[in-house]
Amino acid sequence: MTRSFTVRLAVAFVGMGLAGALLTAVLVNVAFDRRFSSYVEDRREQGERELLAALRDSFVRNGGWEAEDLAGLEASALMSGLSFSVEDNVGATVWSSSDGRSSEMGAMHREMMGTGPLGPARRLLVEINGDNVGLAEVRGTAGGLRPDDVAFRASVNRLLLGGGLIVGVLALGVGVVLARRATAPVQELTNAAQARTDGDRGRRVTLDRLDEFGAMGQAFNQMADTVEEEDRLRRVFAREVAHELRTPLTILQSHIEAFQDGVSEPTPVALASLHDEVHRLSRIVADLEALASADAAGFTLERRPVALRELLQEAAREWDGPLHEAGLGLELDLDDGIVADVDATRIGQVVANLLSNAAKFTSAGGFIGVELECVDGWAVIRVRDTGCGIPPEEMAMVFGRFYRGRTSRARGSGIGLAIVKQLVDAHGGAVEARSQPGQGTVFTVRLPQA
Template identity: 45%
Template sequence: MRNLLPGRFARRLALAFAALGIGAAALTAVIVNAAFGARFDDYLAKQQQIHQKQLVVLFTAEYSHDHAWKPQSLNQLAPTVTMTGSQVELRAANGKHVWSLADANVDPATLAMHRDMMGIGDLGPTRKLPITVDGARAGTLEVRVPQGQIPAVDKDFRSDVNQLLAAGGFTAGLVALAVGLYTARRATAPIAELTDAASDLAAGQRDRRVTTIPDNEIGQLATTFNTMADRVEKEDELRRLFASDVAHELRTPLAVLRSELEAVQDGIREPTPKVITSLHDETLRLGRLIADLETLASADAATFTLERHPLSLTALVRGTLEGLTSRFTDAGLDLHTDLAEVHVDGDEVRLRQIVTNQLINALKFVSPGGTVTVTLHQDDGWAELNVADTGPGIPAEDLPHIFDRFFRSRTARADGSGIGLAVAAELTAAHGGTLTADSTPGQGATFTTRLPVLGSGSAKAGGRPEHSSTSRASRRRPNSQPDSGRSPG
């Protein structure tokens, strides 16, 4: 692993864990302090209510003695009221002033000094409390009692809790940071290896693979990358083999053309019709090879378009067979057909190319005296075309690759480029169908083309038929479309 230190993403993930831990601790501190504050406020409010009730009871008892307010008796209450630190004013039932601490020569400064000495806080808001005796309103007591102070033990407790919360938040942050770093390293290690592997692959190191494959989405990505790398390596190998084959096939006709032309130029040979025919055959061979390459390129081009229209697939297959009858006869092969009437929506040129490529493939491999059987029928909304031969069959190791680009079987003859089936598979996929193969060595091979029939739900949806096969085209792009009508030889 190249990246031994955590990368930017890993650091961000670790910091996010730490921030989450600290944030959770801070939120807990806020909630706890808010709860304590509410509790303490309730405590102070209850203390004020108790003091207010005590003062009301005190003045009610004084009125109950004589059922009248007597200033001299009220003055005797001044020391008790002063001890509470409260400020009071008594009014009669009609609202007139009756008595206050000022009437007993107790000034506000004395009350304030007393509150400071007692440590009972400043005065709260004025409350008007009714004084009732025997169900009758005797007066109103306007009172301001001290707000009270939180006891020292309560303050210490609250301070200790805050300190514990702060220490807990700091500890949680450190733990979260450590866990975040560990988790980030574990989470990003496969990504870092995948990044390095992708860089190596892009730099040309085709054997580079990802070794760390966790059991999660990143593991799926790593597996997909390894599959892609295997495919790239395989296609590079096939491309090299293909280039070698193409160079060989180009070299042979070019060498013949050159030797024949030089012989004519030197006067060694006369430009007889036989010589001209030989040169013409070699040029045709070159043309077929170039046409194969152009067709494969067009099948992969972004401008791949199909000129679709309703047509009789039966008539198209029959016409293609008629055009190749002479070649089958010259090759000494028997051609059998069983064609039902089937209609599809497709490109006539491309569909003819699909059929032609499969028939030409049979011509390459079936020995004289063999048989090629072509059948066409409709099966559950799909047109099924089968091209079966009695040739040597396809080797088991080649069967999974016969539709791969640039693949050429070791048993192929030298008169073709080996890409006809790849082109046929591409064109079939472009029509929303599949091209599959089934073969047993020594017992021939059967190629099955399935296409949506005209007006079927599958055709409208552009779907694929569910059809088991030994091998499928290696690349499926139903939206890709060809731009050339040439058929490979």
Template identity: 45%
Template sequence: MLTAIVVNVAFSARFDGYLATQQQARAQQIVTLLTADYQAQQGWRAQALDRLAPGLVMTGSTVQVLGSDGRLVWSLADAGVDPAMTAVHRQMMGVPDLTATVQDPVMVDGRQVGTAVLQVPQAVSPVADVAFRDGVNRLLLLAAAGAGAVALLVGLLLARRTTGPLAELTAAADDLAAGHRDRRAHVSSPDELGALAQSFNAMADAVDHEDALRQAFAADISHELRTPLAILQGQLESVRDGITAPDAALIASLHDEALRMGRLVADLETMADAGAARFTLHRRPVALAPLVGAVLDGLASPVAALGISIVRRLDEVTVFADPGRISQVVTNLVTNAATYTPPAGTITITLTRGSDGAELAVADTGPGIPDDEMARVFERFFRGAAAPPGGSGIGLAVAADLVVAHGGNISVDSRPGSGSRFLVRLPTTIPATFIGSS
């Protein structure tokens, strides 16, 4: 529509200019004829002008000649021309109407010798030009209709291509929220919607995986709690019924079972606490060597009871950290190493200053980690196939969460039969992301 308007305005302007030029040319022809007669007669001569009358009549114009003093010198009426005859000629030209009266000066040798008072026939658009404009308008209408139809078809196709995947994603999200955990979005387009569907499916897979881990964790915890509870219940009932005497050995056994349940509960609390560690850390400059040494001193007795030796190589390194949380990290790593290290084995703790900060390594001489379990070592609730009973499978996950909360990172290097080495890197300066936090 806009194109049609622009084209028609352009055509109209061109035609109007063309018609105005035509009318001006007709008037100029008459003025030229009068000028030539004046020069030939050396002035205005009515008889000479009468001889011009037949030709002027054929132009369909009305003509009056005024002298240089403004008085009437001659007109077609003075030549005896009937105005009806002029009208007949205009009818023959197909132009029944005259333009408004115009006055054009008659100039000879640079001076005005008179004035031509004229009314010339109105110019009309040529039939070919009008037909051309009408044809262009028809083409524009057809093109607009065709373009509109194509645009509508393409728009419907694009809308369907967009709304189809969105509808599938919406339905998948609704089904997943309704409890259909195996529901996935079936969108395979290579655009942003396809990427969104892949992210949605990955999220659904992660939710399934977390659910499976939670179920396994709940089963493990139930099993771990059931055993000490059954022992406590059985022994207490035995004491109550007078079958067993409440001697020191019995009380020590009951105490061990209570401690075992306490450790399980503490693991659960630690896991929940690590999830919010970023917001509960109380960081300050901490000398790591004394802190790690104190933790190892506290673990020396239980580790020695397992027949395991501890070797420490600690350099002086200061980090910006929460000392209590870092102690927890060291405890979890050493405890994990002691769990898998056989009697007569060795746990080596090394603290050095690396290029990116402090590096704390805990290496053991245990059986190592199978390749298919390496990627899941730091997952919550995960316990390897060779894990001994009694653990909750969250110690390494808690340690990893606390290290990341400090702006550091943790990694593991292990090969079956060659032991494992856990490496913790902690920044020695305040990370920019933590400036201003507690």
């Protein structure tokens, strides 16, 4: 079962929000406890200081310790959550709040205030002008917290808990909104891809964004445009191939039927015409086979050190006759001593395709040049012509399969240059074209030297 990325992203937002709220609550609670404990301790010390001041005042006022006067201090001590007893400077107990009625009143007060039992005793010296006049044993509420302190701390904890819940709800809402917005472009791309799978070839995405999703949408649209253009070229290619095959087949059929019906005789001229048509069919089939084999050329290359000057001279000799018949000149400018580790047959096919392409686009009276030189460790072959050139809008499609230039004067399969690129790439090289309309074209092939 697939899990929605939107749900997972929303849960992640909620988790981060709750984790942040929980961490904040814990840190605030820890800091609050420290400050509150410090506050309780300061208040206890303040109460002890006030009690000692009251005891000193009682001693001075009465000229010594008076139990009745000390009993009068019990009420204020109880309000501070303290219980005390006093000993004189020889250790005799003068007064204690744990005796008799004072003890009962203290217990009733603690029960009424809900402060709980008393904590451990602290023994404090009572000094006047540096002289020790007695000892006060002071006991405070266990834990140092009064009911109002406990209530205040509980209210703070409830406030933090409520704040955490509110943050969690807000994180849920914000997480859902952000998750949907974040995954909306992905969903649109998914829908567009599914639509194309279902046959809607014109489906595009509209992501007017400047982020990665916008770039993804542009890449998707460019891919769709490329696929659509390739489909168009395949249809054009199928139509062209059908036309190319139909013409020689029609001629062959008509001549053979004429021979069978006795309408005409299989004279040498008629047979030569049929031979030309068969050769034309063979050329078309060979082009298709070459394109198929070029895809796997990287696995079938028979590499060896090849002197490129001799290879180009041989190709020039093979094309000298056809170019001369077409009224085209052929010029060679070949550096010597350049050796490349290549498949000689495949590179010969590359040169033949480039010369054939140049011949198709060059009018009688023009010339084709073949150059060879070494540049930065690369063997560079250039085939230039003085033909009609390639329009700028067609340059990006020159090496595409099934592509035939609109200015071509001769029929062709439209795969010659695609084969060139496949074979050069298989050798680890590169091929590029430069052209100016009306001024000719230059194809440059770079091959790694041996």
